[in-house]
Amino acid sequence: MELELVTIISERFLKDDILKMIEERGSKGHTITDVEGEGSRGIRASEWEGKNVKIETIVNKETANKIIDEISELYFENYAVIVYSKTVRVVRGDKYI
């Protein structure tokens, strides 16, 4: 079964907000990794709160679009956050949707 793996990389302090948001949009699970990174913005407060986080969630196409739109709208302007998605092949995919 083909589903979307949505990846969000953001400043650590947005973690709880983003998790809540993706759950509300229909995500049934997620995986979090501590990462470091650099992008178009320079230093950020997270130097003190610890590193960035990468949040990955496997969802159906529709949910993926909702999450991506929401992220761009809410966080793109003020915070260091990026989002991308790709199609993956999963087994027993009904568990995720």
Next chain:
Amino acid sequence: MELELVTIISERFLKDDILKMIEERGSKGHTITDVEGEGSRGIRASEWEGKNVKIETIVNKETANKIIDEISELYFENYAVIVYSKTVRVVRGDKYI
């Protein structure tokens, strides 16, 4: 060259078992990341053993299928584990197969 990147996320204590299994099925290498996560099951013993692990291995299509089948058969019922795969472009891919 196009190969499959198989990703397995599981409770930490299954790590050694899974590594042994994928090696037997033909994987020539792997990369392990410490991750945290939540899914259809709630809390698990890994709260004490440390976090989940993500195991990634680049293999050919056939090996990928064998690994995915094996994981679904052995672990899906009793343990917190998910598996998915996607196609990636690698250089000198013969090293991995």
Next chain:
Amino acid sequence: MELELVTIISERFLKDDILKMIEERGSKGHTITDVEGEGSRGIRASEWEGKNVKIETIVNKETANKIIDEISELYFENYAVIVYSKTVRVVRGDKYI
């Protein structure tokens, strides 16, 4: 917008070199994860310097090719390093190119 997500996994002490290189080739940002791994080479000095690193960067097709070529040329012979890429869907992709 479709862009390439290039993933490089290497011994930790190559990190700064590789980051410098990908920036020179046109990468506008990157994300770093601490990982462990095993591949065609056995033990390496990184047992002492800490684990491997995974460097991910989203770039356009052309830059991706440049980075992949450079990695294969410079590091493949002597160091434990692998590289692969896949296409991802990003929002406001112009930020990355």
Next chain:
Amino acid sequence: MDTIITNLTSPVVMAFVMGIMVKAIKSDLEFPQVLYKSISIYLLVAIGLKGGVELSKTPFSEFILPASATIFMGIITPIIAFVIIRYLGKVDLDNSAGVAAHYGSVSMVTFLASISYLQTEGLEPEGFMPTLLALLEIPGIIVALMIPLLQKSSNSSFGKAMHEVVTGGSIVLLLGGLIIGFIAGPVKFQSIEPFFVNGFQGALFLFLLELGMVTARRFRDLKKVGFFIVAFGILVPILHGFLAILIGFWSGLSLAGTVVFATMVSSASYIAAPAAVRIALPKASPTIYLTASLGITFPFNITIGIPLYYAISLWIGG
């Protein structure tokens, strides 16, 4: 009542309460998992070393009865716990055995809290108590995991679980420390004594702070597990503690030793047992056994149980 207040205002118990508060007010404070693991390693090695040094000063004849009593309790308590939860609570086989494994084993921190508590009361238990701690850690888990084996077809991962129990990090550190302390003896121990003795209570303070935060997360599951498990998590420790007091005095332990013994026996494991149960009984629910041992029995023992066992011991044998 007085002894409960003395206990509640001891720094380590207050650290535990503080940890619960921290989560209650939704603070973003997080203990690095590595710090938590490092302190565990330190505490286990320190307990082992001190126990070994003390053991090297104890005549064998003094030690044999308490050791036997410990192993006896390690065999009997998981059976009691199993019978109660399986036949009174009507819980299924796997979950019953899983919980029994936890109550047959022991919680290192509860053990330490009882020693701290007695010291503020001016009492000093036998030096070989850590050896009993090590002896009590394993048998209960083995007995409990054997129950489903006897009742249904053989389980292929029992052997793997046994290996996990016997070579698990906590038992290895404790036993390794014991052996080294025993061989080194008091004189050679001196060089490492400042590190392992002076810093001990403070490290325990930080550990309990973190454990409070972890326990608070368990509290959220209290509703899920239902009233029976909550009652079980309070009454079974009292029962086990009471039996242990009788056996403890019988084996010749001092008043302080008996209180520590009762605390140990009544406590439920939440490090060694979960790992073994996860492997041997994957169908048993962590929500049940972790909530019982960590969410109910642990805070109960730390705050009320220890002074209670002290009061009972005073009353029976003081």
Next chain:
Amino acid sequence: MDTIITNLTSPVVMAFVMGIMVKAIKSDLEFPQVLYKSISIYLLVAIGLKGGVELSKTPFSEFILPASATIFMGIITPIIAFVIIRYLGKVDLDNSAGVAAHYGSVSMVTFLASISYLQTEGLEPEGFMPTLLALLEIPGIIVALMIPLLQKSSNSSFGKAMHEVVTGGSIVLLLGGLIIGFIAGPVKFQSIEPFFVNGFQGALFLFLLELGMVTARRFRDLKKVGFFIVAFGILVPILHGFLAILIGFWSGLSLAGTVVFATMVSSASYIAAPAAVRIALPKASPTIYLTASLGITFPFNITIGIPLYYAISLWIGG
């Protein structure tokens, strides 16, 4: 000058300088982030505990005036800082308020360095100073974050930022420690004293070594922030310190207490404030407020500021 050299050759200050050097020579030395966080936890709990124990010995009447003086300074300093940076520096509203929040709050390590410094001079400040540290941490941030609220339409994340400030890790550890120390009192504190008192200066040494490395990274941004911010980061602390010396003596603090008070007031937060400002004022640039507080004011205070406040205090009230 002499006092500056005494200060510069104290081990903790040298550790800070060493950290800067380590980065200057481009060494690959890295402190694990977890070690850094663990030491912070330890330092905050230790300060809290010691402060609480001391407070339990202090009569309320002795404490009330310095406490009021602290809150007063917590309200006045962010306003001063804001006015200067907004109207003299012509910096935009969000960035001005962001910087003001930092200078209204306090830096734990600067506080500790001043105590270390005074001890080498043979002076001992009041035992309740850590309580003042806790009192000073929050109000300045609240005041500063309220300024943009008054000047523009209401901000939805102000509430979230307030929760962050009040339940932030550093304040929780400090206050928790204070309360436990206060309840435990000197006798019960003894068991954990070796850990939290004897190891303290050494842990601070390692912490400053790491902080030196972090500061060195900030130095690279000095050019970006421009001359005004650099001058601001040196002159405003002197101004705040001077005011604090007057108020400190007035409130009845001893010479040593006044120096520590001045150091506290003059210092700028780089842990609690950045987190709150990031949430409440996302448009404020971390480059500006972190470079000012961590890249300029912190090293200035640690090396020159503390002996300066001491000299001024001696001159005014000695």
Next chain:
Amino acid sequence: MDTIITNLTSPVVMAFVMGIMVKAIKSDLEFPQVLYKSISIYLLVAIGLKGGVELSKTPFSEFILPASATIFMGIITPIIAFVIIRYLGKVDLDNSAGVAAHYGSVSMVTFLASISYLQTEGLEPEGFMPTLLALLEIPGIIVALMIPLLQKSSNSSFGKAMHEVVTGGSIVLLLGGLIIGFIAGPVKFQSIEPFFVNGFQGALFLFLLELGMVTARRFRDLKKVGFFIVAFGILVPILHGFLAILIGFWSGLSLAGTVVFATMVSSASYIAAPAAVRIALPKASPTIYLTASLGITFPFNITIGIPLYYAISLWIGG
């Protein structure tokens, strides 16, 4: 034989053996990598500080000869090691130079174990030994890495490797500590002394426990490297140790100082050297140089080497 048993039953050596056992029984015990790194940082800073304080009390005239002897050994030992492995062992150029770099440098923990050992024997080496440790760490690596440069076309990463050697974490911490200790002197050192001195042996205990586990992993590669490397890893240290004893006595070191000197010289680096060799000689195999230095020489020195150098020193100069 007796001295070997004394050594084998010292707590730190037993910790090392315990670490090996832990892996032999396939325990799942894992030391967090961060704990390992944090203890390294602590040990290096502590050695540096103590060495610096002692150095500040030593007249220059007493120090100059041992220092010269150290640098001399740092130059001569990699050449000896290279000649043996290249021409006797017929190993290729890169691997020979790589191994030589390891045997020209020094192992901090072996150094510490020899001091521990002597203290149980009631002997105290010169206070400036840590300075010699720092002096010996670098030259051997430089000499060894220059050999392939002389024998083949110039290598572009030699400069990078040199920078790595000179600014590597271990040397920076050691030297930084030395300088700070030297400037601070005994009086100012007192504030941080409890942390860096009292806890030292205990931290070393934990470090060796972990190092035992790492070494056990190396044992698996013993077969791969072949008999010659195993013999090399035992005989070359004895040879280097013997030479160092002669030179040590000649330079005026005491009996204890000479034993420590011999241990240092005979030991093989497994932290600074691997990093440099990985950069300068990427074709050299880590399996060979790490197995030799960490899998053979390190355990040999810790268990048998140190008492042996002591016996020889007693025999020659006692």
